[in-house]
Amino acid sequence: MKREKLIGLIMLVATLALLGACSNTASSSEGGEDVKTLRLGHIQSESHTWHKGSVKFAELVEEKTNGSVKVEIYPSSTLGSDRDLIEGTQIGSVDFALVAGVMSNFYQPYSILELPYLFDDQEHLESFLYGEAGAELQRDMLEETGIRGLEFFTRAPRELTTNKRVDSIEDLQGIKIRVPNIEASVEGWDAMGANPTPMNFSEVYSSLQTGVIDAQENPASFITSAKIHEVQDYLVKTDHVYGYVQLIMSDLTYEKLTEEEQKAVEEAALEARNYQNELVAEQDKKALQVMEDAGVEIIEVDKEPFREAVLPVHERLADKYGRELYEQIIEMSSLGGN
Incomplete structure (x- = not known):
């Protein structure tokens, strides 16, 4: 009996120690x-x-x-x-x-x-x-x-960086672009004609360097912070997501x-x-300057064709995830809705 009690006590102490170790609030x-x-x-x-x-x-x-x-x-x-x-x-x-x-x-x-x-x-x-x-x-x-x-x-707004020149939405056709694993992003870039590829951000630099992907999209400061501009030739001012x-x-x-x-x-x-x-x-302004100084060409595009291309995605996902929330946001728009 004493042996059983001793074993039980040891197990109790071990359990309490484990619980203490698992607590993240030190x-x-x-x-x-x-x-x-x-x-x-x-x-x-x-x-x-x-x-x-x-x-x-x-x-x-x-x-x-x-x-x-x-x-x-x-x-x-x-x-x-x-x-x-x-x-x-x-x-x-x-x-x-x-x-x-x-x-x-x-x-x-x-x-x-x-x-x-x-x-x-x-x-x-x-x-x-x-x-x-x-x-x-x-x-x-x-x-x-x-x-x-x-x-x-x-x-800051998300911009497109790429190793293939993009002057219009037609130039997006077939470009393999890294996107976060987010449905709206995947479907949006697909609607714009690109080939969206979900990928962890930690893999983006090496994937661009080796040609696994052609492009990615992020705010300018995000791009320079991760030194992505070192392996991209162009930044396209799409301003596609605020x-x-x-x-x-x-x-x-x-x-x-x-x-x-x-x-x-x-x-x-x-x-x-x-x-x-x-x-x-x-920091966004500084990041754009860093890229320009490094030889990245900054391209202005007409955003309206990009915007029009994703409207069917708006409608589908609004119905799927929250028409009321979507309409609330659109009603705040200075453009008077879609």
Whole structure:
């Protein structure tokens, strides 16, 4: 009997140790007070605005909680791809993440936001994101996924880079273009005549270098941050998506914080959003200049044929993922709808 009790005690201790090791919210003691150390992951390099916004967020959280909560930042896909980060926030192995369109694979109404030529410009995007419609979208996402949307950070428009000259939509025919694994992006580029190829962003540089793909599309600062301009000859000013990156939080982590800490995190997210957004336009201009200085030719195109080509995709995905949400966005358009 004593042997059985000893074995049982050993197993209990081992189980408790394993549970402690699996907890992602590390605590330490400073001056007799517990400090919660949380992890924030993103896929960008340390030179990018996402990272700078993350650093500001971490500084603000520590300041506003008087040091009771600290945020450690893991850039450059250290904690995994966008999908890995989102899955991590669902199970609580990641506390915060900055993620973009891949969220549509977890909460389908986000698919609407990824439609090419949905938003007219940055003002149209922000009127949606920072209004009641954007807030409602985040509340619904929390209920559906267990992921808490803290803030939307804006991004510069997505542009096309390619090794084959594109002066018009006709020149897109057959170009093999890397796209994120997002339905609206795949179908949109297919409708425009390209050959869309979903691929993790970490594989893009080498795939362009070896000719596996001809082209890719991203905001200018994203392109230079990953040095994609080193293996591309042209940047085409398509402005096809005015997009966002969302600062998300595991609701499991959120519920472990005190009410004061929760409020501090929310305030820090808002201030970090404003800080990051101010950097975006400036960094986008610098990135375009970097590419031009490196010999990348920048091409202006008539966007209207591109926009018209994707309207059938708008209609199909609006019916599939949220006609009401789609119409809300179109009603805000300065173009008076499609």
